[in-house]
Amino acid sequence: MSETADRLQRYLEDELGECQNEDLQARLDDLDTLEGLLDEEIISNDVQTLSALGNETRYRLVRLLVEADNELCVCEITPLVDVSDSAVSHALSKLVDAGLVTKRKDGRWRKYRATSRASALLTVLDGSR
Amino acid sequence: MSETADRLQRYLEDELGECQNEDLQARLDDLDTLEGLLDEEIISNDVQTLSALGNETRYRLVRLLVEADNELCVCEITPLVDVSDSAVSHALSKLVDAGLVTKRKDGRWRKYRATSRASALLTVLDGSR
DNA sequence: CGCTTATTTGAAGGTGTCTACAACTATCGG
DNA sequence: CCGATAGTTGTAGACACCTTCAAATAAGCG
Known part of the structure; x- marks a missing residue:
């Protein structure tokens, strides 16, 4: 895993609390979605x-x-x-x-x-x- | 008179017709006003x-x-x-x-x-x- | 405190941008 | 046609910008 992804992981655990693995995955998905909204043209x-x-x-x-x-x-x-x-x-x-x-x-x-x-x-x- | 002002004069006479001296002055004033609307800040x-x-x-x-x-x-x-x-x-x-x-x-x-x-x-x- | 991590800062270099000059095209009037 | 005028285009050089690398700062943790 890349360094920036490590940092993101640590951040999300920090923010959400380590126990909430579902929320964490949901948040990662949200960020992916965000990126997907950008249309190059x-x-x-x-x-x-x-x-x-x-x-x-x-x-x-x-x-x-x-x-x-x-x-x-x-x-x-x-x-x-x-x-x-x-x-x-x-x-x-x-x-x-x-x-x-x-x-x-x-x-x-x-x-x-x-x-x-x-x-x-x-x-x-x-x-x- | 500068060259660009000459050109402008010719243009306005061309557009408005040479007889309409009042309109011509009014148009020049309009353009001045336009410039004045620009606020540097x-x-x-x-x-x-x-x-x-x-x-x-x-x-x-x-x-x-x-x-x-x-x-x-x-x-x-x-x-x-x-x-x-x-x-x-x-x-x-x-x-x-x-x-x-x-x-x-x-x-x-x-x-x-x-x-x-x-x-x-x-x-x-x-x-x- | 000293270590680790998150982010910022400064500097450098390679690229792009902006404007002026000169040469060009296009249109009008005679 | 020809000269004059309106505007455009190519270009060069001066300058600014963007990103990266390396080093610095700042916060949390043991």
Whole structure:
């Protein structure tokens, strides 16, 4: 038996009392179940979303688009953040990949809009502070 | 006038029509207001939260703690993820800093529990997929 | 006390990320 | 077509991050 499993065993005996072997097995099963609940695809998708938002530039862009409650042209967005055009473009592209904004071509202008997922996330952040 | 401001001016004239000078000024004011809505402290706090969750190991830890709906001992958590004890400890510490989990000492064991902010975020992610 | 065990801390190294620059594509107006 | 403008893409280097190992701290037990 591995060392970490030993430690877990000791912990559970400590917590439950040594006599309750049924409870101990039940607890081990619970922990197994817990692990089983993790879906790899959901994880990687959520992590992509969160790490996209977890960057100051991209967070600002999303905030602005959500507050605007409308699509904005790149040329409207760029003056509002303190990085190069190129950085804005890279950032928006990553946000599109993450499903946090959508892109629309309009002649020579490109317009971006926050998705409902983006505004839902910001709403929760605002509401749980 | 800067280049990006020139571009913005051209865009707005393009969109609104050149005659509507009042509307143009109003739009510029709107964009200014938008920028003013960004609060630096909120931004850095949210970005810290999001970047903490935007890492696979930490995301898994939070998921597990939220699903458990209870505090878990480090020794229960470690076998559920595929990194060293040390990595788990570092990860949990960052999550505490970000306000996503809380820590409690119980004798020689340390127990962690997800905060309501953490479960709110996961709920929104689940609900907006 | 001294030993064992649980967890944390510090540091290092390998990897990934972010932004700016430059070059590119695409669209518009003449 | 051609020049100008809007925006994107590739890339490089500076920097940050993540994990591991080793050592440190802390608590319980004899």
